[in-house]
Amino acid sequence: MLADAARGFLDEAAPVGKLRAMRDAGQTHDPDLWQQMARMGWAGVLVPEEAGGADMGHAAANVLAGEMGRSLSVSPFLSTAVIAATALRQVADERAKTALASIAGGTRTYALAVDEGAKHDPEASQLRAERVGNGFRLTGGKRFVIDGGFADRLLVLARTDAGLTLFDIPADRAGIARSAQRMIDGRDAAQIAFHGVEATGDDVLGQVDGAMSVLVPALRAGQAALAAEMAGLAAGAFGITVEYLKERKQFGAPIGSFQALQHRAAHLWCECEVTASAILHAGRVLDESPGDAGLAVSLAKARATQTAQLAVQEGVQMHGGNGMTDAFDMGFYMKRARVGAEWLGDYGYHAGVVARLRGF
Known part of the structure; x- marks a missing residue:
């Protein structure tokens, strides 16, 4: 339903x-659409009811993400309603509750600033948070910050004296320089420089030197929802491909009647179904036993990455020469699949997690 x-x-x-x-208009986000989603309760899908949310759980969040992937909808749903909301739920204080209420109401958006290199590797973060009196001074840079060009606040991972610390700071704080970039899929990302940005103890989300207790659940939630979006993307690409196979005629017959194309379409359908099962499993484990969700989430993200890539490649191929033109929508699916494959860990990253957790 x-x-x-x-x-x-x-x-x-x-x-x-x-x-x-x-x-075509050079627009990377749609504030009005996000407000509509917030009014329907989507922004608060993971926010507790006492903070004004729906608290429907990760399986429900994945359903919404999957439908957004099917239509390539542009919103800060993953970065704000999934990742930030999950991180804030790990912290039981009034400040976090206020932030969660703002997310549910659609009045606050977040971006996750964790990566600094070419690949996803949070534990390698080198942005420095130097202690200064009772606070910190943040110096360094982050890259590939999805929604970072317009978000109200940033979740920033920084290296402190004995580990990593997660900060929740306003995106317009003095010393922060954002360089917004439009990605190949038309959406927003940013490179963000921190030039001696001052932060207080109140800006720390969780405990100093204890970022991973807050960040890991948030990353897993985001990875599962991104996998769901990519599975929806694959289903959307498959759907428009099948419609084209029914309409396009060659030698006086629909090309969908050719057995070779039927075999390829059937194989893609099977891959989409298996991946959908992996997404459902990841959502269930996140809801029932989040501490044990690493294997299920990485399996879902790896499979979704692979399936989305297959769906868009087959879509382009079965559209023939038309698949390479901007007049057809398949190119939008291909570009989004490429960005989704890299964000929050690519296929190799998650395949490595699966291998380690299975003892290889």
Whole structure:
């Protein structure tokens, strides 16, 4: 029911054609769409009821993410409603509750600033948080900060004296320089420089030197939701490909009647179904036993990355020469699949996690 309701709304309010219009206008985000999502309760899907949220759990968040992937909807859902909300839920203080209420109300957006190198590797963060009196001074840089060009606040991972610390700071604080960039999928990312940014103890999310107790659950939630979005993307690409196979004629017959193309379409459908099962499993484990979700989440992200890549490649191939033109929407799916593959860990990263957790 949730998927049907989300699909009906997104087909009308945020179809692929809207992404095309945003790209042509140079627009990387849609504040009005986010407000509509917030009014429907999507921004608070992981926010406790006492903070004004729906608290529907990760399985439900993944359903919403999957439908957004199907129509390539542009919103800060993953960075704000999933990653930031999950991080804030790990901290039981009034400041976190206030922030969660702001997320649920659609009045505050977040971006996650953790990566500094070419690949996802939070524990390698070198941005320095030097102690100065009762506070800190942040110096360094972050890259590939999704939604970082417009977010109200930043979750910043920094190296402190004995480990890593997560800070929750306003994006417009003195010393922060944001360089917004439009990615190949038309969405926003940013490189962010921290020039002696002052932070207090109140800006620390969780404990000093204890970032991972807050960050790991948030990353897993984000990775699972991103996997769900990519699975939805694969389903969307598969759907428009099948429609094209039914419509396009060659030698007087629909090309979908050719057995070779039927075999390829059947194989892709099977891959989409298996990946959908992995997504459902990851959401269930996150809801029931989040501390044990690492294997399920990484399996889902690895499979979704692989399936999305197969779906867009087959989509381009089965569209023939048309698949390479901007007039067809398949290129938008391919570009989003490429960005999604890299964010929060690529196939190799998650395959490595799966291997380690299985004892290889």
